[in-house]
Amino acid sequence: MTSYVARRLLQAVPLLFGVLTLVFIFMHVAPGDPTALYMRPDVDPAVLEQMRRNWGLDQPLYIQYFRWIASFLTGDFGFSLTQNRPVSDILLERVPNTLILSGTSLLLIFAIGIAIGIVQAVRQYSTMDNVLTVGALFIYSMPSFWLGLMLILIFAYKVHQLDWWPEFLKFPASGVTSTNYDLFGAGQKLGDRIRHLVLPSIALGVSSAASVARYMRSSMLEVIRQDYIRTARAKGVPERSVILKHALKNALLPIITLLGLYLPFLFSGAVLVEYVFSWPGMGRTIVDAIYQRDYPTVMATSFIFAALVVVANLIADILYALVDPRIRYE
């Protein structure tokens, strides 16, 4: 197992280098550069030239590339050309925010998706099944940014005007924390963070939860028809235990593969949701950086995204081996 993990990680190295080289080439082939921010009639073009010199953008491309790779290998991501601070500072700040948001969504996706899937499978073709199927399809078809805006409109605005609406179900529209966060006590801080997390994680996760529910339903249905389930029932095992103990574990197998597939999907979804909720995460950072041609920031954020995807897939494969004894990695 250890050697398998080591091998997979080693395989990831050329992959990541390929990604970085491609991103580097694409970014520099794209027209414009970071001085575009300063392109105005009252700014002397000589000043822009000086900025390029200060940033080393006047060097030939291959020198810029090797310089970047060299400093990257020593763990130095360089300076953001638009935020005027070290890229590592930006990553330290933004990566946790994105991981918190995607992590919460992921939990939400699997908890809700699996629960609904089980209910639907057990009560196949019942009214409940049909209602949930239609509901899941409805939610699945909603784009996350639109859902986000609707959630804001309802839970961050309309309900604030209702006196009878419980206070704890009125949510803030944006940000990670309140403005006076630094004046709060520890408990209040945690509560504040959770309240800010509710709407964005729902917006990001709910449509995927709907699709997990679909997978879970069909996977569960397949398992329930198996002989050993019939045997378990025949032995007189209570239905609850048949479903949750015998059937669930096997039905979960295909779902675990989804985990590896959903993480990259969540990261890309985070771009839109972070925008709508002004959530200072990686998604917003990379999009802004691309538009402003902030080369060092784009390189670093793409690296982090690529690395996270590699790791997520690895975790999914390992989990697969853990739950399914038939699968062994040598």
Next chain:
Amino acid sequence: MRRALIGTLSLALLTATCTGDRQPEGDSTAVTPGYGGTVVVAYLAEASSMNTFVSIDEFSQELQSYALFTTLLKYDEELNPIPYLAQRWDTAAAGDGLVLTFYLQDDVTWHDGTPTTAYDVKFTFDRIKDPGTAYPRAARFAAYDSAVVRDSFTVALFLKRHSGFLESWISVPPMPAHILGNVPAADLRLHPFGTANPVGNGPFRFVEHRPGEHWVFEANPGFPESLGGRPFLDRLVYRVITEPTTSLASLLNGEIDVYISVEPSQVTQIEESSDTRLITYPTRSYTFINWNSRRPLFRDAVVRRALTLAIDRQRILESVKNGLGTLALGSVPPFHWAFHQTLQPLPYDPDSAQALLAAAGWIDSDGDGIREREGVRASFELRTNPNTTREDILTLVQGDLAEVGVEVRPRVQEAQSLAMDITSAERRFDAFVLGWVTEFRLDDRSLFACSQIDGPYQWASYCNPRVDEILAQVTSLDDRSVTLPLWREYQEIIQQDQPYTFLYYDVRANGTRERVLNVRMDMRGSLTNVKDWYIESNETGIAPGGKE
């Protein structure tokens, strides 16, 4: 009197925090300025840096000038320079130039306790002039030569007399020499001073910056009484909210107090809510169509005028901006002293446009609905960058020009690749819609001077020797009564020649919670008098619903 109020208010604040709801403060309905409270201002873009050597964006500038630092001079309501950190100044002739002497306030200190002195001004000036700094606005100081410290609070500057030489100093706050003095010019940009721990000398001092999220400032109790003393607010927070719908919801539910740059479609909701009001002011930004006069179709001023006449600019303003704007007649903003008060924008007159086009030889001879002349079809590509307002303009212009037999092919192009095409010396475009933000000290030479024809911003490839003469004079003379007639003539010529079709000046609308009082916003900016803002005195600084 003011001091007495602090007591009452902080008591009220305390009670409110404990019980978590709003407490009426006695029966006082009279509104008196009181200290305390937090105001949250939200805008869609980050204020990039508090380091004046680096930043060029609007709100970095505003926060620097009006909150964190003090500038030597500021503008009064008629855009005349008035004293601020410099309590007075004088000028004397020196050779063929000028000596400008600033006498600084002697009671302003940096927030770490060090006094602000003439050495800070000299340091700032020297770095501005150092090419290694790559100071974006270095051009403003092009006619300045050197600075000499006379004594701790007196600094003399040597320069060539030119128009608005005092105005160079507005929006350039001196930076602290005792902190940045030893930083090499090329490293100033990346110094943590700008984003992590700025030290100012203004009415507000720095508390926290979370990039992309917020800047937090608090009142500076030591701000000199002679400059207005401590601001009323305890805290000023600048938040970044990118999505307009989110900003609107946040304003209406009280999460934020000032929503800067409201979308035209949101105006009604803010006006209708009893908790919010709308404050509008004219800005320095205008939207225009640039005609590439190197193209046969746009070479003739008559054709350009015909195109302007054929475009219903009033309808564009109504439909894309909900009327939040003023029709433009040139690059001079309507509030500016140099504005031509009696000139009217060209009317919407498609019939005259048709006649002018025909007279210029553009006639539809093959009956396909598009005019031609000498084998060239009156058809062109009209571009813009991705921006819904401007994309809508393309469509409206396309419709209007089709009526007069001119074909428009709209194209939306990513901002930087569009910028590459239009700034290239070959001018690889026909026409485009973009916007400019002018300076208070107008200088259109880079846009319209013949000498700039291959420069990056002479997009119209427009050349008129008389315009060159005028632009040279208005930028070198400093007497407004002498330059005003020249400015007026300039606007008349531009109106005649139409290198651009000027569409409209923006009017900015800011949504403001009713609880924030004494808010003045005008062409100088949204935060112009932020140190005089205060919270309605029977409020408590805790937003309704206790969300803060």
